[in-house]
Amino acid sequence: MAVDAKSLIGSQAKPHHEMEAEELRKEHLLLDPMPREEMNQMVMDAMQTTTPRYWAFVIGFGLAVVVLLFGAWGYMIATGMGVAGIRRPVYWGIFIVSFVFWIGISHAGTFVSAILRVFKAEFRRPFTRAAELMTTFGLAAGALYPLIHLGRVWVFYWMIPYPNSRWLWPNFRSPLVWDFLAITTYLLSSTIYLFLPLIPDLAMARDRSKGWRYYLYRTLSLGWRGTEAEWFRLRKAIGIFAFAIIPVMFSVHTIVSWDFAVSMVAGWQSTIFGPYFIIGAILSGVSAVVTILYILRTTMKNFDYFIRPEVFDGLGKLILIFSMSWAYFFFNEYLLNWYGGTAVIKKILTLHATGPSAWVWYVMLICNVAIPWLFLWSKKVRRTPWLMFIITLLVNVGMFAERYTIIPLTLGHQRSPFDWGIYNPTIIEVSIVLGTLCLFIFLYLLASRIIPLIPVWEVQEGQMSHTLRKVGKTTMPSVTELE
Amino acid sequence: MDTNVRMILFKEDQIDHAAEAIETLHTQGIPEKDISVISGVPFSEKILGRPMSWTRVPQIALAGAFVGFLAASLLNFLTPNLYRMTVGGLPLTPIPTSIVVTFELTMLGLLISTFIGVFIETISPSYGPKGYHPKISDGYIGILFRCPTNVDEKTCLELQDLGAEIVNPAEVKQP
Numbered sequence: 259m260a261v262d263a264k265s266l267i268g269s270q271a272k273p274h275h276e277m278e279a280e281e282l283r284k285e286h287l288l289l290d291p292m293p294r295e296e297m298n299q300m301v302m303d304a305m306q307t308t309t310p311r312y313w314a315f316v317i318g319f320g321l322a323v324v325v326l327l328f329g330a331w332g333y334m335i336a337t338g339m340g341v342a343g344i345r346r347p348v349y350w351g352i353f354i355v356s357f358v359f360w361i362g363i364s365h366a367g368t369f370v371s372a373i374l375r376v377f378k379a380e381f382r383r384p385f386t387r388a389a390e391l392m393t394t395f396g397l398a399a400g401a402l403y404p405l406i407h408l409g410r411v412w413v414f415y416w417m418i419p420y421p422n423s424r425w426l427w428p429n430f431r432s433p434l435v436w437d438f439l440a441i442t443t444y445l446l447s448s449t450i451y452l453f454l455p456l457i458p459d460l461a462m463a464r465d466r467s468k469g470w471r472y473y474l475y476r477t478l479s480l481g482w483r484g485t486e487a488e489w490f491r492l493r494k495a496i497g498i499f500a501f502a503i504i505p506v507m508f509s510v511h512t513i514v515s516w517d518f519a520v521s522m523v524a525g526w527q528s529t530i531f532g533p534y535f536i537i538g539a540i541l542s543g544v545s546a547v548v549t550i551l552y553i554l555r556t557t558m559k560n561f562d563y564f565i566r567p568e569v570f571d572g573l574g575k576l577i578l579i580f581s582m583s584w585a586y587f588f589f590n591e592y593l594l595n596w597y598g599g600t601a602v603i604k605k606i607l608t609l610h611a612t613g614p615s616a617w618v619w620y621v622m623l624i625c626n627v628a629i630p631w632l633f634l635w636s637k638k639v640r641r642t643p644w645l646m647f648i649i650t651l652l653v654n655v656g657m658f659a660e661r662y663t664i665i666p667l668t669l670g671h672q673r674s675p676f677d678w679g680i681y682n683p684t685i686i687e688v689s690i691v692l693g694t695l696c697l698f699i700f701l702y703l704l705a706s707r708i709i710p711l712i713p714v715w716e717v718q719e720g721q722m723s724h725t726l727r728k729v730g731k732t733t734m735p736s737v738t739e740l741e
Numbered sequence: 742m743d744t745n746v747r748m749i750l751f752k753e754d755q756i757d758h759a760a761e762a763i764e765t766l767h768t769q770g771i772p773e774k775d776i777s778v779i780s781g782v783p784f785s786e787k788i789l790g791r792p793m794s795w796t797r798v799p800q801i802a803l804a805g806a807f808v809g810f811l812a813a814s815l816l817n818f819l820t821p822n823l824y825r826m827t828v829g830g831l832p833l834t835p836i837p838t839s840i841v842v843t844f845e846l847t848m849l850g851l852l853i854s855t856f857i858g859v860f861i862e863t864i865s866p867s868y869g870p871k872g873y874h875p876k877i878s879d880g881y882i883g884i885l886f887r888c889p890t891n892v893d894e895k896t897c898l899e900l901q902d903l904g905a906e907i908v909n910p911a912e913v914k915q916p
Contacts, residue, residue: 294880431838447852462878489783490794
């Protein structure tokens with residue numbers, strides 16, 4: 259009891275502004291500095307700690323990739339596309355749904371990293387790399403789908419333009435070629451964008467590693483020493499990337515939307531499809547970042563120091579804003595077609611809400627609108643990581659349902675009622691879809707033990723520029739521009 | 742004149758002392774080209790009173806964008822003429838639908854060449870004293886300088902007074 263009384267007296271004796279400062283430090287990573295050496299060690303420990311449970315997950319997901327993705331895909335190649343559920347009138351099924359979904363997921367890395375960097379949103383610092391990594395692996399998963407959907411994948415090179423004996427010369431103005439170019443551009447640029455800010459951290463890992471890790475980091479860090487010229491060059495390059503990759507990001511999902519919008523399919527021909535797809539992509543992508551950050555925070559050593567509730571709070575606000583924007587675009591598209599659209603579009607919209615697959619439409623609205631609007635206005639919810647994990651998972655379920663509504667559910671009820679049909683994905687298609695999810699998780703699991711997931715130099719730079727300043731009777735955070 | 746390459750270290754919170762140390766080196770007559778600063782976080786040149794660094798990365802990036810634009814133009818406007826497939830009523834080389842390819846390839850050229858620029862400049866020979874110490878990635882600020890042997894001892898003593906940690910020359914290595 260005596261000890262309790264003493265500590266109570268001790269805390270009361272603290273001046274009010276000091277207690278406030280303590281609270282602020284607890285709250286914000288950038289106000290709670292730690293010596294760089296310790297931060298480096300924390301990140302290295304997180305990267306090098308592998309438990310039997312971790313390896314069980316790696317092996318489990320690796321096997322799932324082999325069986326679910328490559329096994330099912332191999333079976334489909336050997337047997338033919340007949341094993342998939344796509345048939346008249348629905349020729350674009352769950353493969354294209356997943357393609358759009360993964361390309362959408364990949365948007366967040368760039369959005370979070372580039373846009374928040376350009377606008378100097380400081381809370382981005384500890385998690386940009388985790389988001390960028392998600393972009394790269396999301397694109398890798400998404401880029402598989404055009405090949406899977408192709409059917410005769412062994413002749414995929416016919417799409418590549420070169421003078422050949424068959425006199426095939428692809429039309430460069432086809433949206434499918436746009437897709438190919440946009441995804442290639444985005445995949446390459448986002449991989450480089452992931453790599454550039456990683457170089458100083460690879461050098462840090464090089465200085466603390468032995469064996470194969472040392473050789474790997476030494477090669478990848480390109481002889482980094484941290485000279486003034488190297489930092490200047492890196493900053494310039496990151497600056498160019500941060501600005502240039504934003505329009506590329508917008509172009510990618512716009513082009514994916516044009517795959518639909520330039521066709522003659524009722525319900526797809528819409529000028530709003532580009533921005534509607536982009537908003538949806540950012541909503542699902544930012545949600546996926548939160549999901550991943552929660553998993554990293556709970557499974558990786560020391561990550562609770564770097565990933566604090568302030569991160570979930572900031573991203574939660576973004577999700578709420580994008581959910582509202584998505585609802586605006588959805589309503590805009592819906593209202594105009596409902597009010598003045600042709601009979602066929604009215605029928606499609608009615609069937610979305612009342613037809614045999616109406617539950618998909620309701621899942622979409624509940625997960626994308628109702629849940630974020632009901633919960634994310636609350637600061638308490640936004641700062642509760644496990645709640646954010648559940649909400650963001652549901653948002654992505656909703657976004658998958660949105661793509662499902664747009665693609666097979668729209669294709670199934672076109673202009674000629676005698677040609678209506680319902681699409682049901684087969685077990686092979688579902689296996690492939692689950693397989694790509696496993697591929698994404700598998701790649702992320704491996705990368706989490708090879709790449710420093712926390713940009714330590716960026717965190718330290720942020721901590722150096724943030725201080726606490728006493729203003730009147732209170733203490734306030736203050737930021738200095740070091741650049 | 743004989744010179745020694747020296748390296749001194751300052752802790753991350755001793756940035757003011759590091760700036761003073763550079764000033765001291767200047768007063769000892771050591772020119773800018775013989776001083777090099779390495780650090781674990783970026784500091785602007787103004788903070789340490791150093792001359793502006795330069796890079797050709799933006800120019801290389803622009804050149805890459807131009808190459809991308811050229812490649813896109815060839816794909817858009819040359820190939821349809823090489824393999825003519827005339828469709829009644831439709832132009833052979835329409836501009837609006839070519840904009841997408843032009844944009845993507847121009848941006849691809851810009852972004853890839855930015856990286857190539859960084860890579861080329863990284864592997865290109867650089868001037869100034871060279872060396873590295875693993876403490877740099879622990880947040881230390883390192884100052885490398887070429888010091889005439891006759892003022893070496895005096896300079897080191899002055900720098901030590903500012904709180905500098907003098908690194909044993911045998912420990913100054915390449916990464």
